[in-house]
Structure formats: C-alpha cells, structure tokens
Amino acid sequence: MPNDIDPEEPDRHSSARAVRLADTVSPVPEKPRRPPRKKRTSTASKAAPKPAPAPDPGPPPPLPSDLELAATAARGIVVPPRPPLPGAQDAVPTDAVTEPPIADSAEPVEDVAVEPESAVQAEPPAVPETGVEHATLAETAPVVDAEPVVESAPVAEPAGVVEPTPVVEPSAAPAEQSAAPAAAAPIPATAPEPVAALDPQALAAAVSLDAAPSAVAASGNALVLRGVTKRFGSTHAVDGIDLTIPAGTFYGLVGPNGAGKTTTLSMIAGLLEPDRGTIHVGGVDAAAEPLAAKKLMGVLPDRLRTFDRLTGRQLLYYYGVLRKLPPAVVESRTADLARAFDLEDALGRSVSDYSAGMLKKVMLAGALIHSPRLLVLDEPFEAVDPVSSAIILDILSTYVAHGGTVILSSHGMDLVERVCTRVAVIVAGQVLAEGTVDEVRGELTLEQRFVELAGGLSDVEGLEWLHTFSD
Numbered sequence: 001m002p003n004d005i006d007p008e009e010p011d012r013h014s015s016a017r018a019v020r021l022a023d024t025v026s027p028v029p030e031k032p033r034r035p036p037r038k039k040r041t042s043t044a045s046k047a048a049p050k051p052a053p054a055p056d057p058g059p060p061p062p063l064p065s066d067l068e069l070a071a072t073a074a075r076g077i078v079v080p081p082r083p084p085l086p087g088a089q090d091a092v093p094t095d096a097v098t099e100p101p102i103a104d105s106a107e108p109v110e111d112v113a114v115e116p117e118s119a120v121q122a123e124p125p126a127v128p129e130t131g132v133e134h135a136t137l138a139e140t141a142p143v144v145d146a147e148p149v150v151e152s153a154p155v156a157e158p159a160g161v162v163e164p165t166p167v168v169e170p171s172a173a174p175a176e177q178s179a180a181p182a183a184a185a186p187i188p189a190t191a192p193e194p195v196a197a198l199d200p201q202a203l204a205a206a207v208s209l210d211a212a213p214s215a216v217a218a219s220g221n222a223l224v225l226r227g228v229t230k231r232f233g234s235t236h237a238v239d240g241i242d243l244t245i246p247a248g249t250f251y252g253l254v255g256p257n258g259a260g261k262t263t264t265l266s267m268i269a270g271l272l273e274p275d276r277g278t279i280h281v282g283g284v285d286a287a288a289e290p291l292a293a294k295k296l297m298g299v300l301p302d303r304l305r306t307f308d309r310l311t312g313r314q315l316l317y318y319y320g321v322l323r324k325l326p327p328a329v330v331e332s333r334t335a336d337l338a339r340a341f342d343l344e345d346a347l348g349r350s351v352s353d354y355s356a357g358m359l360k361k362v363m364l365a366g367a368l369i370h371s372p373r374l375l376v377l378d379e380p381f382e383a384v385d386p387v388s389s390a391i392i393l394d395i396l397s398t399y400v401a402h403g404g405t406v407i408l409s410s411h412g413m414d415l416v417e418r419v420c421t422r423v424a425v426i427v428a429g430q431v432l433a434e435g436t437v438d439e440v441r442g443e444l445t446l447e448q449r450f451v452e453l454a455g456g457l458s459d460v461e462g463l464e465w466l467h468t469f470s471d
C-alpha cells in the first residue's frame with residue numbers, strides 16, 4: 001500500500017505486482033491436516049540456518065516509566081520496549097501458563113490500536129545498533145495503561161489523546177460497554193471459554209467473543225461505510241464507497257491492483273482519514289470515537305511493518321498487553337495461536353528473520369489475540385502456505401460462525417468464492433458490484449465476473465520483443 005505518511009516509501013503498485021487472477025492460495029483439502037510434527041519447521045527452515053536455536057527470551061518486561069515522557073513527547077507514537085531484551089533465564093515457559101478465567105480478566109478495558117501500517121522508524125535506546133519500528137496512529141495517540149491484574153506497568157498517556165470512554169475495571173463491568181457506548185448494545189460481552197488445544201475451531205471460538213447465533217442476528221451491522229472518499233492528489237483512490245456489512249459476515253473485497261482496496265481497509269482501520277464520508281464500526285462513529293472503534297477491531301495491514309526486533313513471543317506479548325489483556329492470558333493465547341499457525345518453533349526468533357508467510361501469520365495472530373468483534377485483513381493469505389491458509393480459513397470461518405465479522409481483501413477469487421458470504425468488487429475506487437457471492441457472480445465464476453467488471457484482460461501486443469531472446 002502506498003504510504004501517505006512516508007512519501008519516500010516506494011509505491012508498491014509496481015509492475016512487479018501484476019494481477020494474478022489465479023488464486024494466491026492453492027486449493028486445499030476440505031479438512032486440512034497438519035503436517036507431521038517433524039515437518040512443521042518447514043516455513044521456519046526457509047530462513048538462513050542457524051548453528052543453534054537462540055534461547056527464547058520470553059515476554060519482555062513492562063514498559064519503563066521513562067517511556068511515558070517519550071510517548072508524550074512523540075505524540076501518537078507507541079514506543080517499543082526500551083530495556084534490553086530479557087535473557088533466557090527470564091523466559092516464561094508458555095506451556096506452564098494456565099489461562100485464568102477469562103470472564104474475570106480477559107476483556108480489554110482500554111484499548112490501544114497498534115497499527116504497524118503507519119509505522120515510522122525510530123531508534124530504540126535498548127538496541128542502538130538496529131532500528132525498532134515505532135507505530136503511530138493515524139488519528140489519535142495510543143494509551144498504554146498499566147495492567148491492573150498482574151503487572152504494575154506505568155501509564156503512558158500521550159498528549160492529545162481524546163478518549164471520552166471512561167476506563168472501567170475489568171471486573172467491574174463488561175468491557176464492551178465501555179468500548180462502544182454508541183453501539184446500541186449489539187453484542188454480548190460474554191467471555192469465551194479458555195481453549196488449550198490445537199483445534200482451529202476451538203481457537204476461533206476463543207477469539208470470537210462467544211456470541212450466540214441469536215445474539216449475532218440481533219447485533220446489527222458490524223461495519224457501515226457511507227460515501228467514503230479518499231484522494232491522493234489527483235488520484236481518486238476511493239470514490240464514494242458505500243458498504244453495509246452485517247455482523248457475522250465473511251466479507252470479501254476484491255478488485256484489480258490500485259482499485260482502492262487497501263485504502264478502503266486503511267480508512268476502516270483508522271490508519272487513514274477519509275476526505276469525506278462516514279465509517280461506523282459496530283455502531284461507533286470512527287471519526288467521533290476513534291479509540292472506541294479501534295477497540296472493536298483487529299487489523300492485519302497490508303504493509304507488514306512491526307516491531308521486528310522482537311521475537312515472535314515478545315511481539316504477541318505486546319500486542320496483547322497493549323490491548324489490556326493480562327500477561328498470563330496473553331501467554332496462554334500466544335501458545336494457542338502459535339500452535340494453530342505453526343509458529344511454535346519460531347516464537348523465540350526475531351521477527352526480522354521471519355519469512356513473509358511467517359510474518360503474515362504472526363501479525364494475524366496479533367490481530368486475533370484480543371478477540372475483536374471485527375477483523376480487517378488486507379490480503380491475509382498472500383505468501384501463506386496452503387496448509388496454513390486452510391487452518392487460518394478454518395479459524396476465521398468458525399470465528400464468523402460465532403458472531404465475529406471478517407472483511408478481507410484478496411486477489412484469490414477462488415478463495416473468496418469459497419469462503420465469503422458477501423463480496424464487493426471495487427474498480428477505480430468505486431463499488432461496481434456488491435452482494436452475496438451468488439448475486440455478484442451470477443452465471444459466471446467470480447473470476448470471470450471480476451475480469452468482466454475490471455475491464456477485461458489487458459492487451460499483450462507489443463511484447464513480441466520478449467520472444468527474441470537477446471542472448
């Protein structure tokens with residue numbers, strides 16, 4: 001996605017990213033089976049071999065108090081951990097963590113949207129030789145509150161935060177009430193049952209807030225866009241888009257390169273501010289209450305910038321605690337997600353060493369870890385292997401079945417056709433077709449319909465020189 005924060009960032013819409021109407025995700029079996037344990041290091045093994053696995057440093061310590069000043073000074077910046085990463089002796093064995101009753105503590109109280117999408121580089125004092133990315137929010141600075149249950153981490157209240165939502169203690173009231181006061185009580189705040197197994201369905205149930213089907217039906221719309229518009233100079237990236245996505249929908253956003261998918265998802269996620277139009281997330285006006293809206297979302301941005309000097313475990317720890325989950329819950333869920341996404345062997349390694357698919361999976365895990373109502377996923381299956389894709393799909397499908405809502409962009413027509421209940425085809429910033437998959441594709445396949453709406457296949461005349469083999 002082009003970066004409107006860093007104008008020097010190269011445009012990703014280069015010719016190298018040609019549209020591939022063939023799916024980016026290979027067909028997968030109906031009931032995918034995980035590969036044998038021995039082979040599960042396949043993705044990890046793609047990285048350069050290391051003489052010996054580095055000891056897992058475990059979750060990092062709480063944010064140091066002086067970060068409060070830094071966060072205040074650098075308005076809108078989430079500051080990564082400053083102290084040296086803990087040594088192996090500090091590691092907390094994940095397996096030893098038992099997730100406490102979630103009803104008591106798992107619901108986030110005050111939310112911080114960690115949005116790697118708009119990350120800017122900064123130099124962390126603890127790791128001076130390398131850059132650790134700092135994430136910024138497009139609209140509001142994050143709030144990093146102390147975790148009241150386990151840790152006594154300091155509170156970093158960046159200047160300029162305007163959050164009308166009062167802080168509610170986890171045990172005092174359902175977090176959803178404080179998160180979305182304008183949401184007209186669409187969704188019950190019942191906490192999920194703890195899950196301690198590999199079963200993707202059970203995992204998805206754990207991250208889906210356990211909404212009963214009847215509650216889902218009554219919960220209204222998870223996302224409503226009206227007249228949303230975004231220009232970049234003379235480019236109409238998004239041109240008056242209207243979308244209505246009921247809760248419990250698996251929604252696909254498709255379109256050719258440069259159609260405006262990422263721009264649309266970035267505005268939904270709060271990473272970009274629309275020029276015009278309104279966005280309501282679970283009934284919350286995202287412009288009026290950005291933090292409340294962001295609290296309801298888990299976001300996988302297209303640009304996978306993150307705190308990549310952390311290990312996978314540390315990254316997920318920060319994802320979790322910044323979302324106000326108790327550390328023990330974070331560690332338990334991290335273990336669940338790592339098992340599901342085949343990242344167990346990678347958790348102790350620096351995220352900067354991850355393959356593209358591993359990075360996508362760990363960031364997807366980070367988007368899931370606080371069990372949001374809405375998942376905003378930009379090309380979640382890109383670079384992910386078929387087995388992992390099938391598991392992710394299984395998790396997401398079960399999440400939706402339990403009341404969660406997914407909106408994802410994809411170039412995989414087959415995948416969208418298979419898993420999405422509704423789809424919108426965006427071309428040149430406008431929605432050209434929207435509805436159930438059957439409504440949109442009609443008598444055609446979704447890919448055929450896509451090609452039709454996108455203006456047909458491009459002319460390949462003029463490339464005869466390619467066949468002359470100049471050597």
Ligand SMILES: Nc1ncnc2c1ncn2[C@@H]1O[C@H](COP(=O)(O)OP(=O)(O)OP(=O)(O)O)[C@@H](O)[C@H]1O
Pocket residue numbers: 001002003004005011013017232235236237255256257258259260261262263264
């Ligand atoms: N920050 C920016 N500055 C300038 N132009 C931008 C910026 N972001 C997006 N654009 C332009 O807006 C249009 C839509 O881009 P967007 O990234 O939303 O497309 P997309 O549908 O996600 O494409 P792809 O399928 O290739 O990911 C493109 O013409 C793009 O060049």
